[in-house]
Amino acid sequence: MKALKVFSESLRFLKEDALRTISSNTGQKFLACDFTWVLTVPAIWDPSAKQFMREAATQAGIVTKGTEEQLVITLEPEAASIWCKKLPSDGFITGNHISESLDQCPGTQYIVVDCGGGTIDITVHEVLKGGALKELHKVSGNDLGGQTVDRKFKKFLKEILPDGVWDEYEQNYPSAVQRIMHDFTFLKQADKDVQLSCPFSLGSLAKQKSETENFVNSALGASWDGEFIKISRDKLRSLFDESLEGITQNLSKIFNRDLHIEYILLVGGYAQSQILREHITDQFGHRCKVLCPFRAQEAVMRGAVEFGRNPKVVVSRISSYTYGFAVWEKFDQSKHKEEKKYAANGVEWSRDIFRKLVEEGEVVGSDDTREFLCSPARADQAEMKIRFYSSFKKHPVYVDEWGAEKVGLFTVDMTGGGKVKLEIRFGSTEITATGTNLISGKKQTIQINFMTTDRECVIDDDAEDDLSAGSSNRIVYEYTVDVADEAT
Numbered sequence: 258m259k260a261l262k263v264f265s266e267s268l269r270f271l272k273e274d275a276l277r278t279i280s281s282n283t284g285q286k287f288l289a290c291d292f293t294w295v296l297t298v299p300a301i302w303d304p305s306a307k308q309f310m311r312e313a314a315t316q317a318g319i320v321t322k323g324t325e326e327q328l329v330i331t332l333e334p335e336a337a338s339i340w341c342k343k344l345p346s347d348g349f350i351t352g353n354h355i356s357e358s359l360d361q362c363p364g365t366q367y368i369v370v371d372c373g374g375g376t377i378d379i380t381v382h383e384v385l386k387g388g389a390l391k392e393l394h395k396v397s398g399n400d401l402g403g404q405t406v407d408r409k410f411k412k413f414l415k416e417i418l419p420d421g422v423w424d425e426y427e428q429n430y431p432s433a434v435q436r437i438m439h440d441f442t443f444l445k446q447a448d449k450d451v452q453l454s455c456p457f458s459l460g461s462l463a464k465q466k467s468e469t470e471n472f473v474n475s476a477l478g479a480s481w482d483g484e485f486i487k488i489s490r491d492k493l494r495s496l497f498d499e500s501l502e503g504i505t506q507n508l509s510k511i512f513n514r515d516l517h518i519e520y521i522l523l524v525g526g527y528a529q530s531q532i533l534r535e536h537i538t539d540q541f542g543h544r545c546k547v548l549c550p551f552r553a554q555e556a557v558m559r560g561a562v563e564f565g566r567n568p569k570v571v572v573s574r575i576s577s578y579t580y581g582f583a584v585w586e587k588f589d590q591s592k593h594k595e596e597k598k599y600a601a602n603g604v605e606w607s608r609d610i611f612r613k614l615v616e617e618g619e620v621v622g623s624d625d626t627r628e629f630l631c632s633p634a635r636a637d638q639a640e641m642k643i644r645f646y647s648s649f650k651k652h653p654v655y656v657d658e659w660g661a662e663k664v665g666l667f668t669v670d671m672t673g674g675g676k677v678k679l680e681i682r683f684g685s686t687e688i689t690a691t692g693t694n695l696i697s698g699k700k701q702t703i704q705i706n707f708m709t710t711d712r713e714c715v716i717d718d719d720a721e722d723d724l725s726a727g728s729s730n731r732i733v734y735e736y737t738v739d740v741a742d743e744a745t
Contacts, residue, residue, distance in 0.1 A: 261313055268296075268317035293327050294319050295565040297557055299376045300332035300396035301577075303647075304664060304688055305707040311687075312708075330686045331561045334371040334380040334396070335571055337524040340560030341369070341550055342384060349548045350534075359520070360388035367520035367545075368511060370504065370537070371557065372527035374403045377504050381511060381518070385572065394511055395575040395618060401503035403445075403527035409496040410441055417474045417486070418459075419467040426459055433458060444493075448531040451493060452485035494532055501536045508541060521547045526554035573622045574684055578647040580664075581613040583656045597655070611646060611653040611661060614681060618651065621684040630695075631669060631677045641669045641677075645705060665707040673697050 272289060280286050296319075298310055307330055314320060320328040342359040349355075359365050363386045371378040381394035414437075415423040427434050433456045444451045463472040473481035478492030512518065521541060523534060528549050538547045550556055564570065585606040588598050593607035600606070614627040631641055645665035646656045653661045667690060669677050675696035682689045690703035 261309065261316070264310070264313035265316035268314050268319060272317055272319050289319055290321070290324055290327065293329060293565050295329045295331050295561045297331045297333045297336055297561050299371075299373070299378045299398070300334050300380055301376060301378055301398045303707075304705075307687055308707045329565050329568060331564045332378075332380070332396070332686050333373070333557045334369040334378045334524075335382075335390075335686075336558075336560035336564050337371050337522070337556040338367075338369045338380065338382050338390060338560065339563045339570055340556045341522050341524065341548075342382075342388065342390070343563075344550055349550050350553075355520075355546075355548070359384055363387075365519055366393060366517050367522055368508065368518055369522045369524065370508070370528070371398075372402060372504075372523060372525040372530075372533060374407075374526065376400055376402050377500075377507065379507055379511070381516065388570070390571045392571065392574045392620075393516055394514060395577045397507050397510070399503045399507065401500040402525075403442075403500075403530075405500040406445055406496050406527075406530075407438060407441065409499070410445075411438075413477070413479075413488075413492070413496065414486075417477050417479045418463050419472055422459075422463050422466050422472075426462060430456070430458055442526075444488075445496070446529045446531060448490065448494070448535060450487065450490050452482075452487045455481075455484065455486050497530070497532050497536070501533065504533075504537070505540050508537075512541070512544060518545045520545055523547065523549040524553045524556040528553040568685070569623055571623060573620050576615045576617055576619045576621055576683060578649055579611075579613055579617040579651060579653060580615045580645065580647050580683065580688070581611050581653075581656075582646060583608075583644055584610050584612040586610050594655075609655045609657055611648065611656045611658075613653075615683045616651055617649060623684045624682075625684045626680045626682050628678060628680050631671075631679060632675075636674055638671050640671055643667055643669065645707075665705045667703045667705040669703060670701055673699075679703065 272294075276287055276289065294314070296310055296314055298307055311325075311328065311330065314328055315325075345358055346355050355362075359367065363384055365384045367382060367384075369380050369382065371380075376398055377400075378396065378398045380392060380396050382390045383393050385391055411423070437453070437456070437459075440453060444453060460472075466472070471481055473479050473486060475481075478489045478495075480487045508521070521537060523537060527533060534547065534549055541547065585599075585608055586593070588605040588607045597607045597609060598605055599608050614629075615621060631643075643666070644656075644663055645667065646653075646661055647664045648658075648661040650660050655661070656663070665688075669679065669692050671677060673694055673696060675694060678693045678695055680691050680693075688705060688707075690705055692701045692703050693699070694701075
């Protein structure tokens with residue numbers, strides 16, 4: 258099945274279950290449009306993944322056309338941070354490490370490590386006066402969450418059982434395998450020798466294949482006692498090695514920065530693992546205090562509710578990428594590649610220049626926008642299509658160079674002629690845009706399509722950059738655009 262269908266139906270189930278639960282407890286019937294909905298996503302996801310989730314939520318009937326603002330996308334480590342900063346000392350498993358809640362301590366800097374099943378999601382915050390949060394380091398992380406340990410465990414079972422047994426069992430008994438993995442979710446929270454209940458069907462198949470009662474390869478850190486598969490503490494710990502190494506590398510990079518980190522907050526279901534918590538404490542406990550809230554798996558959900566009530570609690574973020582679009586500049590032999598030269602109307606241009614709007618590592622306020630003015634090249638031009646690019650470099654030169662890629666496309670309605678002022682907002686959890694026709698005054702919501710494969714347009718630049726004389730968070734560019742000619 259298509260991933261979008263799987264996600265949308267999962268969200269539809271959750272939506273309908275929530276509405277039923279609310280109605281049964283209040284005696285009133287509610288519709289989806291009666292609520293603001295908050296959907297959490299990993300902070301390391303790119304704009305296309307966030308758009309995918311918004312589309313899935315729309316197909317699930319959570320929001321409809323005209324009610325899009327009732328769906329709030331929240332970044333998971335941010336949500337956890339919002340919740341944890343309010344907790345008292347006794348709200349953490351390792352209590353008595355803080356004298357009062359973090360939101361009462363302006364200037365405190367801490368790292369939130371959201372340890373989920375799929376991803377490890379890391380953000381760095383400083384508490385401001387009043388409890389607001391400022392991001393100090395761009396989000397980081399990896400895909401080495403708790404499921405990495407699960408995959409290692411499955412591989413381990415395959416190795417200790419007779420050849421072919423586990424593969425055959427997975428094929429014929431999927432529900433039983435799911436139960437085994439569910440049981441392992443609790444076993445991996447411990448830091449000791451553990452024993453796994455072996456289903457009768459698995460034991461029978463293993464005995465049949467091995468023609469012996471003792472079918473477990475005990476040389477690999479496991480043993481069989483007739484009912485349980487026993488796993489040694491050392492073997493259990495080894496299943497975490499790859500995941501813990503990935504977390505350590507990400508945290509080490511942050512500690513190499515000129516920051517004053519006082520705490521690491523471990524949240525998420527995977528953070529319930531004692532092996533993970535002890536590893537982080539061993540690696541970084543000499544530099545800061547390591548905290549984990551009780552019911553760490555609920556921190557994201559509880560914080561997401563708080564974020565839905567007050568999205569402005571995070572006042573600024575760090576851009577993970579450099580964002581911009583393709584423009585033309587008058588050809589300069591001293592700085593432009595010869596192969597980028599293109600002659601139009603007697604003027605030599607350099608194509609595919611990466612014009613930055615936001616730079617990787619730049620601090621962007623939650624309300625900050627980047628503005629530019631677009632003028633049609635012809636009086637009858639009805640629309641402009643503008644390509645959006647990203648790069649992990651701070652100073653990309655061309656949009657087709659290594660490290661840069663096209664990430665989106667948006668269409669601007671030019672009906673009525675004149676200039677259109679585009680405002681792109683980068684400081685929120687999603688990149689959004691609006692356009693205003695400066696003749697008619699009509700405003701339009703610009704839908705940035707981050708899931709597009711369209712590659713048919715480039716923006717022409719025949720105007721100098723112009724800094725706005727207004728507030729310092731607004732940068733204005735003016736361009737003339739013509740999409741009628743395929744060459745431009």
